[in-house]
Amino acid sequence: MTPYSSLEARFARLSAIEGAAGILGWDAQTLMPEGAAETRGEQLAALRGLAHEILTAPETADTLAEAEGAGGLDGWPAANLAEMRRSYIHAAAVPRELVEAESRVRSRSEMVWREARRDSDFARLAPHLAELLRLEREIGQAKGAVLGLDPYDALLDGYDPGMRRSIIDPLFADLTSWLPGLIAEARARQAAAGEPLPLDGPFPVETQRQLGLTLMRALGFDEARGRLDISLHPFCGGATDDVRITTRYDETDFSRALMGVLHETGHALYEQGRPAAWRHQPVGSARGMSLHESQSLIVEMQACRSREFMAYLAPLLREAFGRSGPAWEPENLFRLYTRVEPGFIRVDADEATYPAHILLRYRLETAMIAGDLAIADLPGAFNDGMRELLGLTVPDDRRGCLQDIHWPSGAFGYFPTYTLGALSAAQLFKAAKAAEPALPGCLAAGDFAPLRTWLRTHIHERGSLRSTDALLSDATGAPLGTAAFRSHLQARYLGA
Amino acid sequence: MTPYSSLEARFARLSAIEGAAGILGWDAQTLMPEGAAETRGEQLAALRGLAHEILTAPETADTLAEAEGAGGLDGWPAANLAEMRRSYIHAAAVPRELVEAESRVRSRSEMVWREARRDSDFARLAPHLAELLRLEREIGQAKGAVLGLDPYDALLDGYDPGMRRSIIDPLFADLTSWLPGLIAEARARQAAAGEPLPLDGPFPVETQRQLGLTLMRALGFDEARGRLDISLHPFCGGATDDVRITTRYDETDFSRALMGVLHETGHALYEQGRPAAWRHQPVGSARGMSLHESQSLIVEMQACRSREFMAYLAPLLREAFGRSGPAWEPENLFRLYTRVEPGFIRVDADEATYPAHILLRYRLETAMIAGDLAIADLPGAFNDGMRELLGLTVPDDRRGCLQDIHWPSGAFGYFPTYTLGALSAAQLFKAAKAAEPALPGCLAAGDFAPLRTWLRTHIHERGSLRSTDALLSDATGAPLGTAAFRSHLQARYLGA
Incomplete structure (x- = not known):
């Protein structure tokens, strides 16, 4: 040996x-x-x-x-x-x-x-x-x-190998320069267009579950090597060849569970798509948290909140819940699933305001680790940041600095990977569409094979063979940037 | 330290x-x-x-x-x-x-x-x-x-510490001397009395599950430290403070799942009742397989197939399944749940014919370990034994020596603990009734506290503090014997 x-x-x-x-x-x-x-x-x-x-x-x-x-x-x-x-x-x-x-x-x-x-x-x-x-x-x-x-x-490297503040800082500075303006413009457009029609419940849990399974299968989730179950906080976990995703059902609103399942399915496809021959070795692992988040967001945000996807989803929803009418048309669903609205809670945020939550947490946790922010001053600093970045006055710490488990569970250096994942997802989706021009049309037909195959080849099956940066450059021709994310938001929210 | x-x-x-x-x-x-x-x-x-x-x-x-x-x-x-x-x-x-x-x-x-x-x-x-x-x-x-x-x-000792062939042989010889006669007499009596009325289905799985949970709770199963789920082969497993029992439902016949749940609940009560202060230490473990089986059989066979229990069970069944009529009266249920009938399959056997299945396997596995029976000769020896002990001609090995997983999974020295458990259960139940004369009446009222408390004190909470033999002697005043089992069968099946 x-x-x-x-x-x-x-x-x-x-x-x-x-x-x-x-x-x-x-x-x-x-x-x-x-x-x-x-x-x-x-x-x-x-x-x-x-x-x-x-x-x-x-x-x-x-x-x-x-x-x-x-x-x-x-x-x-x-x-x-x-x-x-x-x-x-x-x-x-x-x-x-x-x-x-x-x-x-x-x-x-x-x-x-x-x-x-x-x-x-x-x-x-x-x-x-x-x-x-x-x-x-x-x-x-x-x-x-x-x-x-x-x-x-050093902590960041534990979650996202090779990631550094020197990479993040310019990306986040760039986001900070244009995102608030984009959010304001998107909100003005949405206000002018009026409220989308609501989807009225109730929506039985078992129907929601079957719908989730249908979409998981369509996306390519392998049920022989994974499961869908229920938990208070949705996640993708389990083990090699045994990928377990969870969601939480609300009979008055199916959308959160549904979008949650799509999000976790993105994570699961990465796990199930890792290189089979290396699946028990370090090099066969997913590359890091930002790339992992890119896989959930490319499915949930890039693919499954697109106009094209709504054409596929609308009849599925109507049939599953036995509903009809204008609220259940693709255009109304698209408007519902792309609402931009600043809120207190990170996990409920839309993709346009989400980065503000991360910018704030990144600022605070780098200061805490550097010794420049004491725990006693955290609530004040958090609330100041929410006012500055999202224009919101935090009413209590439950909806402020107490909302996330990350810091109380010792996860410092994890938060930035959410937004790095969003940037990566946009950049990867753009490259996938360039390589597979039929991809958007396929989404409308519920055919996820072109997207899945492209992700398998360029991300999933490459495991940890190269650095995050190299994988992304190989797949998209450029290092991580904000351009694709900005174009994506402009196209989706400003019609630009 | x-x-x-x-x-x-x-x-x-x-x-x-x-x-x-x-x-x-x-x-x-x-x-x-x-x-x-x-x-x-x-x-x-x-x-x-x-x-x-x-x-x-x-x-x-x-x-x-x-x-x-x-x-x-x-x-x-x-x-x-x-x-x-x-x-x-x-x-x-x-x-x-x-x-x-x-x-x-x-x-x-x-x-x-x-x-x-x-x-x-x-x-x-x-x-x-x-x-x-x-x-x-x-x-x-x-x-x-x-x-x-x-x-x-030495193998036996791995399953049942302290158990020896020198203890088993005289017990099994004694059983062999009177059990066939008792079975024949019980069958003649039952034939003379005619068939009990059948319980007609269907019985929805969820109703069966709820009924099982109701009985588990009544018996004292702690749901904060355990679960009931479904598996192909029912078992009691899991971990300390997390005892997981399983059953398998058949919509045409609820009785097997129900009796299975009662059986596994007996095992679970032992696990949940182990001494809390020692639950992560060897001395806090259940004593051995024969005593473990005694706890499942004292619940299933001794308590829950008794006439008294049927008085409690009958109205529960009528209400759960929305049925009524003579088939659902306690006496008919008692007759259904105490049928004696030789069959090919050990796990389906009633308590009177069950020991014959064990006598045969014990005879064969001691011979195999001693080198006196070759694998090639196993099917023939098995079939000869079934003819001799139960008067049955085995039609194929699926219903013969291939029916159990024990030998193919290397478990030699395990089989006798089933019958040692049945003997122990009878002896313990007799002692419990002697100590708590109200016990049978309590069963009829669905009050299992006297039985549970007695078992807790004399078996569960004593863990592995003393040998099986000492625990049994302490609890019943005598070493393991066949007398209580014989009296139990005579009382239940011969009206003696």
């Missing part, structure tokens, strides 16, 4: 442990009885601890060094070895005591956050969040020291 | 890994998409491999020796340390290469068995089963060498 093949066996074992944790995490969000929470926490901690031990074992380091020294690899195996090294560096950079301390503080902070959000009581969360921030900064410093990065970039 | 407390931490971690595997195993039988089977196999193999590594690590052996040497423990901690040693001996006795070889051959054999049973093609299974038997005999020899037992007793 060569050093490299011994590493392959080791990382396949890690993949199995991570897959086990993925299914247990899914179960915890969907079916687990409430009394099992503590025991489940212990199960997940045990699996994560074992994975960390295996990954950071001296034997892993020695074998990595041997394999790198032996050389002779190229293509996929070479990229796989580089990804193994990357995983090792991120895991080994953080001392075990710090990993364990962070895990304990995080569990506590997440729990307190649920109550604090419910009661809109930031003070209750503050000490836990401050302690967690202290540990995240330590982790950022520890990783940064090894990676040669500043702490925020 | 003392050696003992370090062992507690190690075994808590093992408990977490086993719990994780329990949930993944449950998921594989209930919800998992078919394409995930291979990956799931890898996940479970990884977890089992890790658990085996942790358990058999030199550090475990050293710390066990230190803790035993240090002394000073008594009561629960002392029993816990003894159970840790037991687990270690069973795991460490088998060389790793043999564990891995057995795991591979077993997976293959289980897969081939499914096809072989479907096609009633024993020849297809035979070479795999022969190879597996060879490995099980090796395992039995390896464990036996360490435990000072013959190979069959």
